[in-house]
Amino acid sequence: MREEPVRQRVSKVRSAARLSVAPMMDWTDRHCRFLHRQFSARTLLYTEMVTAPALVRGGATHLLDHDAREQPVALQLGGSDPGELAEAAALGADAGYPEINLNCGCPSDRVKSGLFGAVLMADPARVAACVSAMAQSVGDRAEITVKCRIGIDDQTPATVLPDFLQQIADAGVSRVTVHARKAWLQGLSPKENRDIPPLDYDLVLRMKDRFPNLHLSVNGGITTLDQAQGFLDRGIDGVMIGRAAYHDPASVLSRADPEIYGQGTAADPDKVVTAMRPYIAAHLEQGGKLHQISRHMLGLFTGRPGARIWRRHLSEGAHRPGAGLEVVDAAQTARTEAEATTAETL
Template sequence: MKQGFSSVRAAARLSVAPMMDWTDRHCRTLHRLLSRETLLYTEMVTAPALVRGGAVHLLDHSPEEHPVALQLGGSDPDELARAARIGADAGYVEINLNCGCPSDRVQSGTFGAVLMTDPGRVADCVAAMRSAVDVEVTVKCRIGVDDQNPEEVLPEFLSRVGAAGCGRFTIHARKAWLQGLSPKENRDIPPLDYDLVQRMRGMFGGLHLSINGGITSLDQAEAFLDAGLDGVMIGRSAYHDPTAILAQADRRIYGTGQDADPVDVARQMLPYIEAHLTQGGKLGQVTRHMLGLFTGRPGARQWRRVLSEGAHKPGAGPELVEEALEPVLAAA
């Protein structure tokens, strides 16, 4: 195992899923303040955008976000290898290949979930990426697509791609329907098959397997870890209710540190916000990720209202966050 793999695998006990339009660097900064240990992911970045488009700004991140992994989309081994090298040179601790996204745009590029139908190509991509970088190359996949039989498809996929050198997989425990369902519907409608993923844990003892899909609490995450899975990835719940998922994660999942206080975290974001505004950024680009910080707590509705209504007004700055905190503190 190459140097550094073990520490990233330890972080992968809990991870926040890569989510388009959500897990940008502002979101990751907030999540890192809530949990020092959890593995974070970028939004998916396509290999052509980096290699042909020169869009290296998509890789912008700060050292404070680490451990953070880059997710790539693509299906050409040489292009993915070049993109992986760019990502590793930018400082990412892991390069992840997307084999799970069902959107039409991704399908038209012959990557994402459609790659579940071509494990040989995925194996070639993984081999090429591994030869190009010293950080770990991983895969996020579905249990199958369309009319495939997951009981047959998933073991073959893990076997062939694992043989190419991928030692860590995150499995979204749903099929993806490439025809007939929207990307949003593909996150909810296909039934979850957690048992299948857990059986893979027994069949592939040498692989690090994380489970993803429909997981909404740390209690669920702990149950999967206790059942023998190596990691748990949480998506929408970690975004919409980040305090519930991340504030206790270091203590409960990793046995380190203390629980984060969301009020403290909101205030710790103020210097970051100030710096972002100084660089020409807009307040709403950061605060949109903070709306769920007090979900389910007294004052949460007023917190969201103040930020939502005020962040886009001319001259809005860090003082708006302090104003939004007032009803939360008053209700405490």
């Protein structure tokens, strides 16, 4: 596949940010992203968070591996040292990522102890130094962006968020994704932090009014394209969807191109399965395991007849020694038969 020019990829990733799939640890790996790309040619995809120390000190550059067919795709980095993040960002740009995103929103204990993620909301000056160093290291090869919360712990979001945005904007950041919840680093688990703190969409919308030159995306609690379009209609620049896009990609992503971008047609999940076959075959030929890909495909038919049979076939068959495409084919056949049987009884 011919490589796109750098400037074209950077421009493409910015226009794609109208809708994006959130970076999710243990979920949005390269196989997941390739699957999601079959549903939408335009939606912006994100990697799992990759820590700068892993790349710079650990030499784990394999974490940057991706398929050019995933583009537009952004790399999310975790870290708090400007020099280390600059090196990591340069590695990301070298690997072909047109956007490098700094994580200032993850509330996990592992992230907190490493002085990065949501804890950085308490130190906007450090974040500004980090993004400035990252931007200098990548030049015009990639755009530096930030994903943050509206605040942490006892902070007052209406005071903290505008100051945070002002400082990173002054440092050169022009695109930010805001998870419209606080992160409580004391007292709530990472899972609880995804649901318990109340959402404050109005604050994010006010930030768009206050910073009209910032490209602002909203994240948190958004599960449908109709909700996403509602935010776009209210003047927000982009919408990021997380778990809903993973668990039910057919509902969230299949209509994204025609409805959010005004181009293309809705994707058929059965055709997506067919499109995945060459990718799966290549992965198996390289020594990979079927379940490494099929685990991301369990929700392809959520809400449709035969969805349970599809999940069961993949769940039970993909882990068996030597499991190959025959497992996917059997699952697809069983699901199709179940759908036909359901139709006959109606």
